[in-house]
Amino acid sequence: QVYLTESGGGLVQAGGSLRLSCATSGRALLRNHVGWFRQGPDKEREFVAAITRTDNTWNGVIYYAESFLGRFTISGDSAKATVYLTRNDLKPEDTAVYYCAVGWAGGSPTSRGQYDSWGQGTQVTVSS
Numbered sequence: 001q002v003y004l005t006e007s008g009g010g011l012v013q014a015g016g017s018l019r020l021s022c023a024t025s026g027r028a029l030l031r032n033h034v035g036w037f038r039q040g041p042d043k044e045r046e047f048v049a050a051i052t053r054t055d056n057t058w059n060g061v062i063y064y065a066e067s068f069l070g071r072f073t074i075s076g077d078s079a080k081a082t083v084y085l086t087r088n089d090l091k092p093e094d095t096a097v098y099y100c101a102v103g104w105a106g107g108s109p110t111s112r113g114q115y116d117s118w119g120q121g122t123q124v125t126v127s128s
Contacts, residue, residue, distance in 0.1 A: 002028045002117040006100050009122030012090050019084040020122060022100030024058070028117065032105035034058055034083040035115055036074060038124075046062070049074035050109035051073035051083055058083045063109050090126045097121040 008020040011105060022034060035050035052060030072097050073086040082121030083100065099122075101115035 001026045002031075002102060004028055004100055004117060004119035005104065006098065006119045006122040009098060009124045011125045014091055014128050016090050016126075017086070017088045018090060018098075018124060020098055020124070022083045022085075022119060024081045024083065024102065028102045029053075029056070029081060031102035031117075032081060033060075033103055033109040033114070034076075035063075035101050035109055036072075036083075036085045036104065037099045037101060037112065038064075039099070040092075040093070040096040043096075045112065047110050047112060048072055048098075049085060051076050052109065057081075063073055065110065090124075092126045092128045095124060095126050097123050 003026040005023040033050050033052040036048040037045050039045040042078040047065050048068050051058050054060035058079035075084050101118045103115040
């Protein structure tokens with residue numbers, strides 16, 4: 001079984017910060033990469049960032065969507081097998097459900113099609 005548990009969402013004021021967590025366990029630890037996606041109201045789910053596994057930890061190569069480069073930071077905590085997504089200076093347009101997912105090697109971690117297991121999502125609402 002693949003286990004992914006997101007947390008850290010909530011209601012945040014514009015200009016604030018958040019750190020989302022994606023705890024991985026089970027067969028998720030056999031995957032090649034963890035990615036973060038988001039889906040805003042009436043929008044398609046879009047790629048935000050991803051990190052690959054190296055030496056059995058989530059501390060490998062990092063990928064960002066070009067539009068989010070410099071706005072989001074992805075990182076891994078090897079001891080906790082958790083991947084974080086951090087965002088400072090939140091804006092109302094960051095309101096979305098944020099999902100983490102895992103996938104096998106063989107393609108670009110920036111592609112939604114490279115992910116086969118998804119978490120339940122965590123809602124982030126940014127008030128103006």
